[in-house]
Amino acid sequence: MLPGKLTKCFSFTASRDWVYRQSFLNAGLRSATTDLGDGTIMHCWVPKIYKQTKPSLLLVHGFGANAMWQYGDHLRHFVSRFNVFVPxxxxxGHSYTSRPERTESFQAVSMMKMMESHGVRRMSLVGISYGGFVGYSMAAQFPEAVEKIVLCCSGVCLEEKDMEDGLFKVANLDEAADILLPQTPARLRQLMKFSFVKPARGVPSIFLTDFIHVMCTKYVQEKRELIQTLLKGRKLSEFPRITQPTLVLWGDQDQIFPLELGYRLKNHVGENAQIAIIKNAGHAVNLEKPKEFAKHLKSFLTADSLSTSSSSSSSSPPFPQTCRDQSHENKLDSPFDLK
Structure with missing residues (x-):
């Protein structure tokens, strides 16, 4: 009974989450919450001091623990060169809507409104997995706002028929949702197996249960709806093309979104896209191969950084005085208000 009692007093996951939070604070970011005024609340880690001489960088997470866990080990590579935003x-995390929309398009519009509330109108963007779906939609809807985009292991160009054609290792969306939103240690082990080339072995179930309790039990139904909406009726022939410089970044052994989708995405974007493949890496390439991941991002995002910085400083005003930390909310009137 001792381990069970210990988990009531100590949570490794919660402790790790606290460490990441401190690392974000130490990196010069702060927690900010924006009320978009339509039943939608967006939380984002934003710079404590916004510098007009720097370009802005938006780091968008995928399914998994939360944004801090997915980008915590990479902040140090970018905070000196960019105004970094991690929503x-x-x-x-702390973002929520009472509206019924579940599309990546709605996520993108909400994120754009949130960035505008912080005075940011031009930015580069990195999207991991589901974050890439949202980032691509943002680049398509607001081409003047997104300068460069990195799409990492993001099956943006998948089609509904791909499931029937056997492209994925799961039989249907329900099984995919059960794995991506694990509620049991067995499902979490399965997710780890799909996400990493060399998943951690012998992790006690007590730690997996703790992780699930802290990270995977909130908004489960809403997240299932996000997954269901993602694939329903999706056809590549109807998918918009983006024109921004694009880096497609992939793990060569991705079992969630196979590498074929990476090449499909590169071909769909066309001449403005380049592709980089990280060897011996799975879907969680940002965690499994952090050095290679950061190297590719820095090389792509900092190219022509002087011109990017100049354009950013002329088009992105500093934070408005109404922007406050997480204990406050700021209402937003935006030209992108949804009807």
Whole structure:
């Protein structure tokens, strides 16, 4: 009974989450919450001091723990060169909406409104997995706002028929949702197996249960709806093309979104896209191969950084005085208000 009692007093996951939070604070970021005024609340880690001489960089997470866990080990590579923003997508972390929309398009519009509330109108963007779906939609809807985009292991160009054609290792969306939103240690082990080439072995179930309790039990139904909406009726022939410089970044052994989707995405974007493949890496390439991941991002995002910085400083005003930390909310009137 001792381990069970210990988990009531100590949570490794919660402790790790606290460490990441401190690392974000130490990196010069602060927690900010924006009320978009339509039943939608967006949380984001934003710079404590916004510098007009720097370009802005938006780091968008995928399914998984939360944004801090996915980008915590990479902040140090970018905070000196960029005004870094790390949001929680809707139904993750501290972001939520009472509206019924579940599309990546709605996520993108909400994120753009949130960035505008912080005075940012031009930025580069990195999207991991589901974050890439949202980032691509943002680049398509607001081409003047997104300068460069990195799409990492993001099956943006998948089609509904791909499931029937056997492209994925799961039989249907229900099984995919059960794995991506694990509620049992067995499902979490399965997710780890799909996400990493060399998943951690012998992790006690007590630690997996703790992780699930802290990270995977909130907004489960809403997240299932996000997954269901993602694939329903999706056809590549109807998918918009983006024109921004694009880096497609992939693990060569991705079992969630196979590498074929990476090449499909590169071909769909066309001449403005380049692709980089990280060897011996799975879907969680940002965690499994952090050095290679950061190297590719820095090389792509900092190219022509002087011109990017100049354009950013002329088009992105500093934070408005109404922007406050997480204990406050600021209402937003935006030209992108949804009807």
């Amino acid at each position: 929680d997508l809707l139904f993750f």
